[in-house]
Amino acid sequence: MKLIIAIIKPSKLDEVREALGHAGVQGMTVTEVKGYGRQKGHTEIYRGAEYTVDFLPKIRMEIAVDDPQAERVIETIRSVANTGQIGDGKIFVMPIEHAMRIRTGETDAQAL
């Protein structure tokens, strides 16, 4: 089992969610985060006081998949979340040791 963590632009969330739905993904966890990579921040000015804001809003998606699905999910996210501009984000893949569905007690692949 793999935990796929994708940091993407907020504007791409709906598209990615829909595409993943078509790819067979039945659930995910999404959080609003701040971050930066090569994309620089912006400047805000308040009555002459200038502030450089480095952090930009991003969306973090976590999707738990069985090993055979991982490749397809990764490729879906990469192609849909891609705008060609700096700041599109990154995808990380981590191994999952155990998984369990709370309601039924099913484990591992049955829980995903």
Added chain:
Amino acid sequence: MKLKSPRAGALWWLTTAAALMSATAAHAEAASGIDAADTAWMISATALVLMMSIPGLALFYCGMVRKKNVLATMAQTLLCVCAGSILWAAACYSLTFSGDGALIGSLDHMFLSGIGMQTTSPLAKTIPELLFVAYQMTFAVITVALVAGSVVDRMRFSAFVCFAVLWLPIVYVPIAHWVWGNGWLMNAGVLDFAGGTVVHLNAGVAGLIGALVLGRRSGYGSENLSPFDLSLAVIGTGLLWVGWFGFNGGSALGAGSRAVFAIVATHLAASAGALTWMALEWWSRGKPSVLGMISGAVAGLGTITPASGFVLPWHGIVIGIIAGAVCFWACTALKRAFGYDDSLDVFGVHGVGGAIGTLLTGVFATAAVSAGAASGLIEGHSAQVPIQLLGIVATVAWSGGATFVLLKLIGLFVPLRVGKEQEFEGLDLSQHGEALQ
């Protein structure tokens, strides 16, 4: 007269009795000089000015501070209204507006004694004196609340309470008495319709002193101190702007054309001030900010305040433009040059605006508006401007000096600033045990 039924007869007697009784009551009010129209307007004006403090100023200020200090900033405004109101009723009204001492009033009306249903003040002959008390009270409390803007994010609440309860009687009361309560500045001919000196210059200078004595906020100039939610500040501005119709319009102390002239000049000055600041920012920074627009509006409002009941509507536009430009410079270039942390620009907007407005009153005062009472440079009377200058200098001197001494004195008993950790944690948590989620 033939009546159709006993019921009609009863109705006839009832109506006659009512007519007789109201005639008696009206006669009693007429004897005291109280005018119903003036009273109705002034009650409304009093409510409008109170609204300027709560929630107008509270929102205007709290929107501009950081999230961790929003509640604390509102607490300061609330405290000023509550404590100030009690003090005003207790002794401050009397010391400001009774008697005719050159420097201070008397205690004749301490605890509002002697003020009954028919009493009027010689300064406001057509409204109940208690209404005059209430109206002036709203001015007093908002002035104290304004000062807080310079010391946000770092003043200890206990020290602020001490400051508020002492600043009102020691700094506000004398100046208000000098300019409005038959004191020496009023007798010298200083014109201040609604508080250019008493409220705005006074608060601005006191705020600057507070900013200098307390020192800069931690992280000023290096960290991101950006506003929590400017939409709150915009809402606050709207409430202030509408409330100002009562602030300046009500200073006519009556319902008539003078109030209308004051209101229109006020409104045009706010509009012109907002547009001017917006234009300057657009030109100098490339983008017109909303904060700039509301700052320009408030600058216009504060600057027109002393002049509002003395000038023509189009003067309001000119004064508004000047206010927007000069206050813009004061809040950016001047502040940067000297490096003081007047956090919410009380000095830059109210202090500078109040001073300029007071001076310009001497320029634009038009005899027709004040029924011949005041005439300025624009009508060939050059003597008014130096008199206005006297008012400005006296206000700056007393406000600056007394505020400095007061702060230093309070500082001997309770630290003015919060500790470094508390400042970092935020005043909401450290001073009030509360937090916005």
